[in-house]
Amino acid sequence: MEILRQLKQFYASEKKLIVGAILFLVLATGIGLIQPYLVSYLIDDIIDPGNYELVAPIALAVVGVVSLKALNQFLHGFCGGRLGNRVATRMRNTLYEKLNALSFQYYDKAKTGDLMSRLTADLEAIRNFVGFGFAQLLNVLFMVVLGGTAMIVMNWKLTLITLLPIPLLLFLAFRFEGQIHPIFREMRKAMSNLTTAVQENITGVRTVKSYAQEDYEVNKFLERSEQFRSNQIEASAKWAKYFPAMETAANLCVIVLFVVGGTLVINQDLSLGNFVAFFSLIWYIIGPLWGLGFHINNYTQFKASSERVLTLLNEPIHVKNETGAITINPHTAKGDVYFHHVTFNYPDKKPALTDITINAPAGTVIGLLGPTGAGKSTIIQLLMRAYDVKQGSITVDGINIKQLDVHSLRSIISPVFQETFLFSATIRDNIAYGIAGVTQEQIENAARLAKAHDFIMELPLGYDTVVGERGMGLSGGQKQRIAIARAFIKNPKILILDDATSAVDMETEHEIQAGFKELMAGRTTFIIAHRISSLRFADEIIVLDEGNIVQRGTHEQLVQQPGPYRETYQIQYADFPGELELAAGNRE
């Protein structure tokens, strides 16, 4: 019931459908009760005394009752179906919104396949129960109460004796529920492991194939599939064990009725019509109790699925707007960036950055250099508020970014990452991603600056070419150039180039950099690069190692100092002695 309370927001506005689904089912149940009475009447008052002229009207009455019952069943199905669908749709949309709201920290550990199974299989179980299972479960109660009352009115002693085996049936039904619930929970988990394996294999298909790991992946899948199978078998074993037992318990009632009811009829203490009516009515009680296992089964699936969906809905959002968050105006923002003694560590890790201070007035270019894992990307992540800083502060235009509206902050920043993500859409849509009302001319201009226009025009469909998922069908460099065009279009105040030209050759890099110069004009730019050629023109180059700033200055200053910058420079320019001599000359 706690689960139902927590899910209230999704069904609270559907009171009419809930009432309709329950009411029509109860009506169908109630109308169904008339039938045994008609049978009893037919035997005792028509056939027995020989009033055969009433047979036809009674038969018509039965047709009427059956039709009315069918109509109510239809209305129940109609309301239940709508209810289930509306609730499931609302949950699906809320879940999707939540997935979008969750911050980077959540996705550091999330498994795509698991999330997919929550949005599909789990929601389906919830839809089934909310639409039908719940009303059916309530109907069990109504059937038992109404059927029981009808029987008691006919003969209360026979009713009590007949229903003696009921506690046994109930005991079995609840025991079954207790045992099957953990199995269903495991089954859901196993299902999500399966989808995760499939998703990872498809996403990483190139890596799998290049390392010839198909067999390993197949085995991994088979293991998980086996786990799912064994959960299914375990559940079936429980069904196989409990259902015959429940059926036997239910049939005990029938046996008791045969013996005791039959004796009463022989002794003329019970009319034959009532005896026959009792047979129909007994199923009103046994039927639902016996089917209780099935309804409970539905309920437990619903409970297990709801737990998983609620866990996702209750996930904390690490980075969110503070109350009264300030919205930065993209037209008037300047792009002054200041890191003030920032120290940061990822959850459960040693600091990725220690005491970082960077001053980047609007329009300046900051170069970040350092070995892998030095903390360069972390600086960028913090600036975009992928994570919140706990020690020190970062300001943009003098405002602590924690006080800024997250969307508005990100709207003035354009990042180009090492790994480019392209959507399975046209190249045009990929370049114009997230920006409304972009003209073809603007798109082409951006593509030209990013040196992407020529190769796009060589494709048979040009800008209308649909790229495969994650940009399949394009080379790494081509994908990167599209990402660069995307950044151009956004016209940001702050530009981030995180190893943005790592996938292109030196010559193209040189060409793109000419475009970058245009893009960088008037914007604050952070460039992360392993090649000195990419950042030598920066206003300040910051050299990081293990999260600490070990050197800072302009290219000219740094090549004159002994240290990691000059070492990198010497390695990268070993083939250009003229350059080295020039740098050495500068030193003198």
Ligand SMILES: Nc1ncnc2c1ncn2[C@@H]1O[C@H](COP(=O)(O)OP(=O)(O)OP(=O)(O)O)[C@@H](O)[C@H]1O
């Ligand atoms: N999402 C994350 N969760 C936990 N730790 C992380 C995460 N991202 C980075 N780290 C850790 O933080 C440290 C700095 O990583 P960062 O990505 O900033 O380095 P980098 O200098 O950009 O490296 P590279 O040149 O390889 O991109 C590393 O020790 C890394 O393992």
